[in-house]
Amino acid sequence: MGHEISVTVNGNSYTNVVEPRQLLSQYLRDELNLTGTHVGCDTTSCGACTVLIDGRAVKSCNVLAVQASGADVTTVEGLADGDEYHPIQKAFWNEHGLQCGFCTPGMMITAVDILSNNPQPTEAEIRTGLRGNLCRCTGYHNIVKAVQAAAAEMAG
């Protein structure tokens, strides 16, 4: 009992037949092999699976694949422009904004959303913006610095 969906992911168009209960996170990981989107919980708490849907950060474990039909999705694999990292990727690397790396894709995607809405956020605004994404390694210290650094670079 499949449903046909058409989705654009990282600029590529896909048409697949999916189970109605399949989550977008499962679709990305299992059907498209985009395993950079991680799943860290089962209650939409951790945010590791965050992707951009039509430019907005969304936890992909809380979206059915069928709901994403027609949408434009960006995952961590789609952040870089060819060999050129996105400023947020560079900032996470330069500022040591990651340790084990498991939360990092979702954290960076959320940061992209924060900066697209608020290009020069205060520290408090960054922390509020990140509260839906859990990190157990960094204490958020360098993640906040990375978002600040990316904001500075993107402002040019």
Place this chain on the structure above:
Amino acid sequence: MTTATSIGKAVRRHEDPRLISGNATYIDDVKLLGMAHAAIVRSPHAHANILNVDVTGAANSPGVVAAFTGADVQEQLGSLPAGWVLADMKTPNHPPIAFEKVRYVGDAVAVVVAETPQAAADAASLVEVDYDVLPAVVNAEEAVKDGAPQLHDDAPNNIDFEWEVGGGDYDAAAAEAEVVVKQRMINQRLIPNPIEERGVVADYNRATDQITLWTSTQIPHLVRLLFAAVTGHPEQKVRVIAPEVGGGFGCKLYIYAEEVICGVIAKLLARPVKWISGRQEGYQATTHGRDHIADVEMCGNRDGTITGIKTTVYANLGAYLSTFAPGIPTVLFGFTLGGPYRMPNVACKVYGVLTNTTPVDAYRGAGRPECTYVIERLVDIFSKETGHDPTEVRRKNFIPKFTDGHEVSTGVTYDSGDYEPALDRALEMLDYGAFREEQRKARSEGRLIGVGLSSYVEICGIAPSAVAASLGAGAGLWESSTVRVHPTGKVAVYTGTSPHGQGHQTSFMQITSSELGVPFEDVEVFHGDTDKQQMGTGTFGSRSVAVGGTALYMSLQKVIDKAKRIAAHQMGVPLQQVSYESGTFYVEDIRERNMSWGDVVGEAYSAKNLPPEMEPGLEAVTFFDPQNFTWPFGTHIAVLEIDQDTGESKVLRYIAVDDVGNVVNPMIVDGMVHGGVAQGIGQGLQEQAVYSEDGQLLSGSMMDYALPTAEDVPTFELDRTVTPTDVNPMGVKGAGETGTIACSPAIVNAAVDALSHLGVRHVDMPLTAEKMWRTIRDAKAAQSD
């Protein structure tokens, strides 16, 4: 020659490109041809006899490959071992799938294997289990009482062990003391919560009898050893791979039931089997940490001199012994009860107690946070009782600076220490005098702010094998390295440490590049695969650089030594005249007579003109076993504000001054401190694993267990003092756990300081808003009586 990537430099990490681009391979990213998926059926009861398990419905469900009860595979699965064995300890049987009795919510009772994870989950819900539900006990102090439910026949009163350590004569000291302060302290149960839960993929080759286990672990080599020991599969035919591991914090440091189950079932079915833990499943089936009920006391004199400490601890071990569980509340708790202080009299008694809860084992710090919490809370209570400033009591009682060992009353010898400068620096960063002024002003305005100190010393660099063995360790705790120089001069480093966020590749590349004088990018570091680095112990106990890094350092010296002999032979001079620096071997005093690194390596492999008797090639293996632990130390300070209307606590400032000896990569060390402190703030303010009386895990999901978010922690203020160790040649002590060890008492000390004018003397963690609101209300009511 110092370069931008030398030891001591903040080099950005070699690991990161794969992690920031989505190209890393974590356990759930491992996909094998023909792979089936396992779902584990778990007990919903904390304590019950299993009357019947019926997997017929599951076996007939669409897409199901096989379904097994515990009884079906009890012979193949064996019993999970305790890897740390104390004297007179009980070692109850621990079947990976229960078949007679379940002892905690989450105990496995059946496994279903299907073509997809969804089909496996669907079928697992069709397994029918008849239980005869028994009374349960979840509290360690209740569990030892007569009449409490009994978990294991061979552990009467649920007492797994009684353990003592001490020095001097506490009772005599307390009798002579002018002041004795006593307190009951609960160190609450925590759930470690790496953002990646556990998972296993097992593959079996029937023709070669080879089992390959991919598992999200901190200890691939010990998993190989223990898997072989449990299942009887020949160890040389077991390969364990730790892929990219998404955090561990101690909870991936064991042989787990699912590793054995998946390996055995892959062998039975002769096809790959994958199991990925859900988060709620992991909360039940992955080890917890802490959970101490402690009656503690400290004695001393009115002048602020501390003369002794005594603790009686009920340590909750959960329903079965996890691999290292007996060592955590004992060895890693008791030996440092003197902390950084002259503490002539120490008395420590620990009851290890089995309860109907998820097994408890190491969680970041592992025994040492519990120890530091007891000491540092008591020091503050003692300071208050004797009327001295808590900074002055600490300063007065510090062991004076020492550089060549200091034996403390529990019989262990700290390597090096200089405690006062770290305290001074932390107070300077705070501006302690100004803070007290601000606090007075705040109080006059009705605001509640407080400062809390925590001075600590920890046991790291685990461990000297002979010492650990005498204390119960079931395996040697050395570390191993291999350095293989390729004929092109490039260097492959293999280590038995198994990082899961610590950046060992980067740090070990720095060590290799610095010692060999080869470019940083000419080095690659491999870890986490028992077929590549064949011997190892793993990553835990802040040991990786102190023990594993030293093993690497020693292999590098062996490589240089052999290369020098080749160079001496080629240049026709005695060995003692050859020096090596930054890629060039030269004859001393005649620098123009030299050979490059590449030329010497080429000679090692072309083997056309080597010294007589010398083997070709250039590689070295080292097993390093230190003579002592390392003993990092420092002082942390928390500044807390409590909202008296809501009871909510907020950390206004957090200052950490640590001394971890020499530092390979300060950026990475700072990151370790940040993460540990955030976990300590979590314990202090919000985290707690809660069981109902009948053994249901109430904080059973990420919606119920309060992990710190970015909003819950401040920007941290860090500094270091540097007191190298002589336990290893690089003088490094280890930096993975300082944050959790030091932090939680600083938080509680700050809260109590904020409320001290209301007569509050102690509050147990976590300092939730509700608890603090009630504490403030009750304290004010008591004052107005």
